[in-house]
Amino acid sequence: MVIEQRWKRWVFFYIPLALFVVGTLFPFYWMLVTAVRPDAELYRSWRAPNNAPFWTLNPTLAHVRDLLAKTTFPRWLWNTFFIAVVSTAISLVCGLFAGYALARLRFPMAGALGTAIFVTYLVPPTLLFIPLADIIRNFQLGNTPWALILTYPTFLVPFCTWLLMGYFKTIPRELEECARIDGATRFGAMVRIIFPIAVPGILSAGIFAFTLSWNEFIYALVFLSSPERKTVPVGVVSELIRGDIYFWGQLMAGALLGSIPVALVYSFFVEYYVTGLTGSVKG
Amino acid sequence: MAQVLMKDLNKKYDEVHAVKDLNLHVRDKEFVVLVGPSGCGKSTTLRMIAGLEEITSGEIVIGDRVVNDLPPKDRDIAMVFQNYALYPHMTVYDNMAFGLRMRKYPKAEIDRRVREAAEILGIQDLLHRKPRQLSGGQRQRVAVGRAIVRHPQVFLFDEPLSNLDAKLRVQMRVELKRLHERLETTAIYVTHDQVEAMTLGDRVVVMRDGWVQQVGEPLELYARPANRFVAGFIGSPAMNFADVTVLEQGGALWIEHPGFRLRVPPDRAARLQPYRGQRVTFGIRPEDLRVATGADPQEYTFEAVVEVVEPLGPEMLLDVRVGPATLPLTMVVRVDPSVRVRVHEAVRLAVDPERMHFFDLRTEAAL
Numbered sequence: 001m002v003i004e005q006r007w008k009r010w011v012f013f014y015i016p017l018a019l020f021v022v023g024t025l026f027p028f029y030w031m032l033v034t035a036v037r038p039d040a041e042l043y044r045s046w047r048a049p050n051n052a053p054f055w056t057l058n059p060t061l062a063h064v065r066d067l068l069a070k071t072t073f074p075r076w077l078w079n080t081f082f083i084a085v086v087s088t089a090i091s092l093v094c095g096l097f098a099g100y101a102l103a104r105l106r107f108p109m110a111g112a113l114g115t116a117i118f119v120t121y122l123v124p125p126t127l128l129f130i131p132l133a134d135i136i137r138n139f140q141l142g143n144t145p146w147a148l149i150l151t152y153p154t155f156l157v158p159f160c161t162w163l164l165m166g167y168f169k170t171i172p173r174e175l176e177e178c179a180r181i182d183g184a185t186r187f188g189a190m191v192r193i194i195f196p197i198a199v200p201g202i203l204s205a206g207i208f209a210f211t212l213s214w215n216e217f218i219y220a221l222v223f224l225s226s227p228e229r230k231t232v233p234v235g236v237v238s239e240l241i242r243g244d245i246y247f248w249g250q251l252m253a254g255a256l257l258g259s260i261p262v263a264l265v266y267s268f269f270v271e272y273y274v275t276g277l278t279g280s281v282k283g
Numbered sequence: 284m285a286q287v288l289m290k291d292l293n294k295k296y297d298e299v300h301a302v303k304d305l306n307l308h309v310r311d312k313e314f315v316v317l318v319g320p321s322g323c324g325k326s327t328t329l330r331m332i333a334g335l336e337e338i339t340s341g342e343i344v345i346g347d348r349v350v351n352d353l354p355p356k357d358r359d360i361a362m363v364f365q366n367y368a369l370y371p372h373m374t375v376y377d378n379m380a381f382g383l384r385m386r387k388y389p390k391a392e393i394d395r396r397v398r399e400a401a402e403i404l405g406i407q408d409l410l411h412r413k414p415r416q417l418s419g420g421q422r423q424r425v426a427v428g429r430a431i432v433r434h435p436q437v438f439l440f441d442e443p444l445s446n447l448d449a450k451l452r453v454q455m456r457v458e459l460k461r462l463h464e465r466l467e468t469t470a471i472y473v474t475h476d477q478v479e480a481m482t483l484g485d486r487v488v489v490m491r492d493g494w495v496q497q498v499g500e501p502l503e504l505y506a507r508p509a510n511r512f513v514a515g516f517i518g519s520p521a522m523n524f525a526d527v528t529v530l531e532q533g534g535a536l537w538i539e540h541p542g543f544r545l546r547v548p549p550d551r552a553a554r555l556q557p558y559r560g561q562r563v564t565f566g567i568r569p570e571d572l573r574v575a576t577g578a579d580p581q582e583y584t585f586e587a588v589v590e591v592v593e594p595l596g597p598e599m600l601l602d603v604r605v606g607p608a609t610l611p612l613t614m615v616v617r618v619d620p621s622v623r624v625r626v627h628e629a630v631r632l633a634v635d636p637e638r639m640h641f642f643d644l645r646t647e648a649a650l
Binding site: 172174175177178179180181182183184185188193196197 | 333335355356358360365368371381382385386429
């Protein structure tokens with residue numbers, strides 16, 4: 001290894017890295033500090049003599065307690081979880097088969113179909129929710145979890161399809177050809193050979209889809225109305241901002257608790273997730 | 284154990300005609316090698332036999348069944364791929380057992396066959412490893428093992444040694460040959476390496492641009508190539524070629540080039556008679572040239588200047604220039620290392636008259 005001058009490493013490595021880390025983590029720190037700060041400190045004037053905006057000396061769990069007791073937050077958490085899991089599962093199944101077909105089968109218009117699927121991903125939800133709202137109303141699904149479970153795949157399926165298609169293309173074709181000679185049908189080769197190898201890709205598609213549906217805001221805001229049916233992102237914002245009063249402590253406590261499941265999911269699968277994005281193992 | 288019969292086989296992709304009217308009869312227990320430069324259609328042919336590519340027209344028979352419309356799994360074949368295609372998520376044992384499990388063999392039988400194959404290939408100790416923990420040579424063995432446990436009617440090999448380093452390739456080549464003798468199964472082997480083709484094949488099929496150029500036993504291809512392409516492809520270093528004019532003088536036929544004038548051996552004269560006054564391609568292998576002694580007849584020797592000397596140990600290669608510097612023709616000569624020659628030295632070379640080759644300039648067919 002080349003031994004570089006010290007200052008060079010500081011200037012080009014440590015300092016930019018430190019700036020990046022601080023910039024990334026500060027919002028989370030702010031969320032945490034605000035969640036445990038007592039109300040007296042929260043609503044104090046910025047110019048008060050003993051103001052300490054970046055830390056607190058009297059941490060309290062009162063906001064968390066209030067959030068869990070006085071709002072339907074646990075219910076929101078469950079709603080979000082249920083909707084995210086089911087819509088992710090639906091999208092993964094569709095994405096697996098569609099991605100495999102686009103990556104491996106030769107059929108007329110395959111390329112055009114792939115592009116078309118990608119284009120649907122590019123249609124902004126802010127545009128799509130109007131026609132979707134109409135459909136939801138016609139099927140009388142408004143204000144039920146199914147309104148979201150069935151609309152989230154509109155952006156999750158194209159996303160999963162493309163990610164998995166890319167992953168399938170990195171798996172050598174010979175593997176399934178060999179399986180087919182060994183006695184498997186094409187479907188058998190896909191299920192027994194290709195899917196197990198594609199686990200990192202499937203997991204990262206799943207994590208992404210789960211996060212996207214967990215954080216989704218606009219459809220959840222439009223399609224759900226009663227408080228006990230809401231998801232975390234919508235519930236926190238609509239129930240904890242009353243008029244022009246922001247319940248900062250509970251808002252931040254809600255945001256904090258709401259991001260824990262996603263953080264857990266990522267930390268468990270981080271290694272798969274990285275290989276999922278960088279390609280498969282070499283045969 | 285089965286024969287493989289290909290009748291008027293054609294494969295057309297959108298624009299490319301990859302295999303053209305291929306007719307080949309691979310006999311039972313025979314080891315046939317398809318060889319040719321990349322893009323000659325050899326792999327496509329193999330993949331059609333395997334059922335991985337559709338047949339555009341023609342017929343493939345394995346044993347006594349026409350297999351055109353059978354899926355790969357029902358053709359009773361096994362294939363070894365260039366990149367091994369081991370299932371990365373399975374152990375060596377499971378890799379080898381996969382085909383048998385798919386065919387619902389009883390557990391004990393699977394175990395017996397896998398262990399037997401592992402023993403033949405010397406990989407008993409690797410059965411519980413994953414493919415990524417194996418070296419290239421070991422992976423190759425597992426790939427072969429996976430093919431032999433099934434006891435298929437035909438083995439197909441698609442450049443199985445190309446990813447190995449040179450030393451290992453020679454070793455595996457010998458093992459494959461030994462294995463074939465032991466298993467006595469029909470085998471079709473694709474390679475671009477003519478040395479592999481010559482050493483492994485009972486018969487060799489030389490292909491080019493989708494056409495079969497020649498089918499024959501290795502030494503037959505070497506001694507009597509059907510055309511200029513086969514002559515240049517088989518043998519290393521490659522055959523020397525020169526465009527020459529056929530002349531009749533003093534009741535004998537001669538070939539003339541600015542750098543040499545050689546007599547056409549009397550037994551070949553009849554074939555070359557029609558080409559009198561015309562140009563043909565003359566070919567001579569490096570090993571059929573040698574440094575002349577006084578005893579060599581004048582009409583089979585010519586002058587050359589040594590340009591490069593390549594001592595290889597058991598033999599020595601001389602790159603020589605024949606003819607005037609304005610019209611240089613380079614030839615390679617394979618000589619005994621004891622021959623003393625220096626660079627830029629003029630030497631007299633003798634050709635072996637029995638082993639002179641002549642080709643039609645236009646059709647490239649051997650004369």
